[in-house]
Amino acid sequence: xxxxxxxxxxxxxxxxxxxxxxxxxxxxxxxGDIAMQxxxxxxxxxxxxxxxxxxxxxxxxxHFSDQxxxxxxxxxxxxxxxxxxxxxxxxxxxxxxTLAGALPDALFxxxxxxxxxxxxxxxxxxxxxxxxxxxxxxxxxxxxxxxIMRLQPDTHEVVVIGGNxxxxxxxxxxxxxxxxxxEGVQLKFWTNxxxxxxxxxxxxxxxxxxxxxxxxxxxxxxxxxxxPQVAQMLAPLANVPIxxxxxxxxxxxxxxxxxxxxxTLGKRSGQLAFEVMGxxxxxxxxxxxxxxxxxxxxWRALQHWHISDNRIPKDCIVRYxxxxxxxxxxxLILFSLAVILTQTATIVGLLAQRRRRHEAExxxxxxxxxxxxxxxxxxLGQLTSMLAHELGHPLGAILRNTEAAEIFLxxxxxxxxxxxxxxxxxxxxDQRASRVIxxxxxxxxxxxxxxxxxxxxxxxxxxxxLTESDAxxxxxxxxxxxxxxxxxxxxxxxHLQQVLLNLILNGMEAMSAIEKRERxxxxxxxxxxxxxxxxxxxxxxTGIPPDKLKQLFEPFFTTKPExxxxxxxxxxxxxxxxxxxxxxxxxxxxxxxxxxxxxxxPGNL
Amino acid sequence: MIPPPEPGTIYIVDDDPSFLKSISRFLRASGYPxxxxxxxxxxxxxxxxxxxxxxxxxxxxxxxxxLELQAALAGSAxxxxxxxxxxxxxxxxxxxxxxxxxxxxxxxxxxxxxxxDAIRRALERGAQERKDxxxxxxxxxxxxxxxxxxxxxxxxxxRGGMNKQISANLGIAMRTVKLHRTNLTRKLQVQSVPELxxxxxxxxxxxxxxxx
Numbered sequence: 001x002x003x004x005x006x007x008x009x010x011x012x013x014x015x016x017x018x019x020x021x022x023x024x025x026x027x028x029x030x031x032g033d034i035a036m037q038x039x040x041x042x043x044x045x046x047x048x049x050x051x052x053x054x055x056x057x058x059x060x061x062x063h064f065s066d067q068x069x070x071x072x073x074x075x076x077x078x079x080x081x082x083x084x085x086x087x088x089x090x091x092x093x094x095x096x097x098t099l100a101g102a103l104p105d106a107l108f109x110x111x112x113x114x115x116x117x118x119x120x121x122x123x124x125x126x127x128x129x130x131x132x133x134x135x136x137x138x139x140x141x142x143x144x145x146x147x148i149m150r151l152q153p154d155t156h157e158v159v160v161i162g163g164n165x166x167x168x169x170x171x172x173x174x175x176x177x178x179x180x181x182x183e184g185v186q187l188k189f190w191t192n193x194x195x196x197x198x199x200x201x202x203x204x205x206x207x208x209x210x211x212x213x214x215x216x217x218x219x220x221x222x223x224x225x226x227x228p229q230v231a232q233m234l235a236p237l238a239n240v241p242i243x244x245x246x247x248x249x250x251x252x253x254x255x256x257x258x259x260x261x262x263x264t265l266g267k268r269s270g271q272l273a274f275e276v277m278g279x280x281x282x283x284x285x286x287x288x289x290x291x292x293x294x295x296x297x298x299w300r301a302l303q304h305w306h307i308s309d310n311r312i313p314k315d316c317i318v319r320y321x322x323x324x325x326x327x328x329x330x331x332l333i334l335f336s337l338a339v340i341l342t343q344t345a346t347i348v349g350l351l352a353q354r355r356r357r358h359e360a361e362x363x364x365x366x367x368x369x370x371x372x373x374x375x376x377x378x379x380l381g382q383l384t385s386m387l388a389h390e391l392g393h394p395l396g397a398i399l400r401n402t403e404a405a406e407i408f409l410x411x412x413x414x415x416x417x418x419x420x421x422x423x424x425x426x427x428x429x430d431q432r433a434s435r436v437i438x439x440x441x442x443x444x445x446x447x448x449x450x451x452x453x454x455x456x457x458x459x460x461x462x463x464x465x466l467t468e469s470d471a472x473x474x475x476x477x478x479x480x481x482x483x484x485x486x487x488x489x490x491x492x493x494x495h496l497q498q499v500l501l502n503l504i505l506n507g508m509e510a511m512s513a514i515e516k517r518e519r520x521x522x523x524x525x526x527x528x529x530x531x532x533x534x535x536x537x538x539x540x541x542t543g544i545p546p547d548k549l550k551q552l553f554e555p556f557f558t559t560k561p562e563x564x565x566x567x568x569x570x571x572x573x574x575x576x577x578x579x580x581x582x583x584x585x586x587x588x589x590x591x592x593x594x595x596x597x598x599x600x601x602p603g604n605l
Numbered sequence: 606m607i608p609p610p611e612p613g614t615i616y617i618v619d620d621d622p623s624f625l626k627s628i629s630r631f632l633r634a635s636g637y638p639x640x641x642x643x644x645x646x647x648x649x650x651x652x653x654x655x656x657x658x659x660x661x662x663x664x665x666x667x668x669x670x671x672l673e674l675q676a677a678l679a680g681s682a683x684x685x686x687x688x689x690x691x692x693x694x695x696x697x698x699x700x701x702x703x704x705x706x707x708x709x710x711x712x713x714x715x716x717x718x719x720x721x722d723a724i725r726r727a728l729e730r731g732a733q734e735r736k737d738x739x740x741x742x743x744x745x746x747x748x749x750x751x752x753x754x755x756x757x758x759x760x761x762x763x764r765g766g767m768n769k770q771i772s773a774n775l776g777i778a779m780r781t782v783k784l785h786r787t788n789l790t791r792k793l794q795v796q797s798v799p800e801l802x803x804x805x806x807x808x809x810x811x812x813x814x815x816x817x
Contacts, residue, residue, distance in 0.1 A: 390692075391692075392691075392692025392712065392713045392714065393621045393623065393624050393692060393713065394623065394624075395713065395714050396624055396627075396628075396690075396692070396712070396713025396714045397621070397623045397624040397626070397627040397628075397713075398627070399627075399713075399714050399717075400624070400627035400628045400630070400631040400717075401627040401630065401631070403631050403634075403717045404627065404630040404631035404633075404634045407631070407634035407635060408634055418630070418634075422627075422630065425623065425626065425627060428623065429623055429627075432623070468667075469665060469692075471667075472620075472665050472666060472667045472670070473665055477667070
């Protein structure tokens with residue numbers, strides 16, 4: 001039960017709403033009024049466990065100041081709110097407090113009343129008798145004069161403009177009193193002019209002069225005004241900056257002042273209201289009097305008067321500065337920046353890492369390719385007999401044919417048919433020799449991978465014919481089994497030749513220890529289901545030691561005493577670069593089988 | 606199918622069809638009867654005693670290689686001389702070939718003079734060896750006509766024995782020794798003892814007991 005209660009207290013507002021009547025003695029038109037009310041409501045809602053209904057009434061008391069008007073208000077408010085259970089009346093007096101303060105007392109004697117005011121001149125000294133409590137912010141005259149000197153150090157005269165009502169004169173009296181203790185600043189008082197006159201004279205002030213606007217509830221002609229209203233009327237006309245005593249007026253064209261901060265005042269009054277609603281008798285809550293204001297300036301006015309930003313005091317509230325993205329989303333921006341920086345750092349790091357890895361990979365590949373070249377050359381060394389043979393045959397044939405032709409030419413009549421046939425054979429042998437040389441050259445040339453569509457059958461035939469004489473010398477029977485239809489593969493001819501040469505030479509060497517008539521090396525080709533083409537080189541040799549199967553393709557792995565151990569590693573590099581796979585295993589009966597796959601040429605999948 | 610063997614034919618064995626064709630063409634144009642074979646096996650299959658001439662063989666071939674062909678020939682009834690022809694000069698192989706009696710060793714691009722000289726030498730040797738073989742055959746046939754007793758007497762005569770000694774050694778009468786000697790000279794168609802001795806030597810008779 002208790003838990004549930006606590007939870008309901010914490011978690012949600014109690015169902016019974018509290019009603020707060022906000023009574024403005026005037027209208028709610030100054031920028032500060034709105035800020036103050038918002039702060040008040042927010043604070044009260046935050047503190048209260050109840051849902052709160054705020055109701056506003058604006059009396060515009062200055063315009064309805066006689067007894068008749070009083071009765072109308074009383075009647076109106078009495079009728080309107082009698083049947084409603086009000087929990088608090090909050091008064092924001094900015095004109096005649098008597099009206100605003102007396103009304104609730106007369107109408108709803110049981111409802112506590114709290115007020116918040118920006119000028120103690122408005123609050124009657126006997127307010128305690130009325131059974132209310134509140135906060136009063138006094139004009140910070142010294143502070144405001146200090147702000148003027150700070151923002152405009154060349155000021156030598158301050159024109160104080162004030163109203164002519166009783167409260168206005170009270171405020172002026174305090175200003176005069178305070179200014180007496182200050183040196184270096186001349187104060188001039190314009191308090192006996194109607195506003196229309198002021199509107200003309202504020203245009204004609206001397207440089208080095210500033211205007212300080214004091215309380216202005218009525219001008220000399222008796223017309224009701226308010227400080228924000230007067231500031232708003234004079235600021236566009238004045239040829240010097242205007243400062244104000246009340247925070248409500250900041251934002252009405254004045255530069256600023258050291259004033260009651262509406263928000264702080266609103267918040268404090270919210271706390272006070274909460275205490276009173278909680279059951280404290282208003283009379284027992286001491287009235288708060290704030291004498292120190294907060295410097296507050298209107299950024300737009302500063303710009304207008306070319307007052308440098310760096311003159312603004314540190315603790316000064318700057319209002320109406322167009323919110324930069326920075327102001328609006330400082331944390332978001334900082335967070336985003338942090339995220340972006342972190343990401344950038346990560347990305348840069350990853351890129352660097354990737355680049356290093358790529359470089360390393362490229363280096364390895366280059367080294368492998370270089371080694372491929374070296375081993376190709378050394379493979380060629382092993383194949384010199386084959387090369388001499390391959391070249392010796394066609395060259396020898398050409399020589400013999402030429403000699404035969406010479407003889408046939410000497411005959412009478414020359415055997416033209418025979419000579420023609422000889423010439424044809426010479427051409428064929430010459431082409432054959434050229435092919436051998438081409439192969440030799442391309443094998444010797446160092447190059448990078450050049451992938452293109454290749455006729456695998458042709459490639460295999462070339463390699464087999466290249467190794468045939470070597471096979472003969474070793475007594476190996478080479479068998480090439482090609483399927484009738486073979487799609488082109490995608491590969492680099494020379495590098496694939498290299499792989500095949502490696503596998504064939506390895507296979508032949510593996511058979512050196514077995515009976516000559518059993519030495520058989522088979523190369524066959526299969527087309528896999530996925531379209532890849534598999535080349536299978538199998539020998540009948542001694543096979544691969546089972547414990548060495550895993551290391552087969554590792555660099556410097558060799559079973560041959562004079563081997564460098566790079567052949568298969570390079571073969572793997574080459575096949576990998578083709579996007580194929582290579583593997584080696586032992587045949588079920590005997591010998592080793594090496595298989596590698598190659599992707600089909602594009603368009604032949 | 607098989608052409609009748611022409612005397613002095615060059616039997617060429619090479620697995621390279623192009624080279625085989627060109628060299629046979631050249632040798633034919635140079636006036637030699639030629640027969641070509643793609644492998645040593647095929648040649649040996651057709652080898653006949655009446656074939657004369659020489660063999661021109663590639664050294665490296667699938668199946669039986671050149672040296673193996675030579676060995677096979679040497680052990681046959683018709684040991685034709687062999688000239689090896691190789692794509693390149695391979696010293697160890699050359700040495701082995703020469704040791705086992707190769708007439709010559711040339712490369713595929715040796716000059717035609719070298720080739721023709723080698724062939725001429727081989728043919729000459731072949732002809733000579735054939736002549737020697739035929740003469741030996743004839744002599745052996747003559748000796749085969751002798752009776753066992755006549756061979757005994759012949760041996761004593763070749764060793765320089767006088768009739769008296771022969772009669773004592775063999776335990777036969779002097780007159781019988783004289784009769785055998787007459788028969789020997791008639792059968793072997795010789796007139797004198799030195800002639801008889803040379804002939805017996807030629808036939809390779811009595812070599813073992815020559816020393817005492």
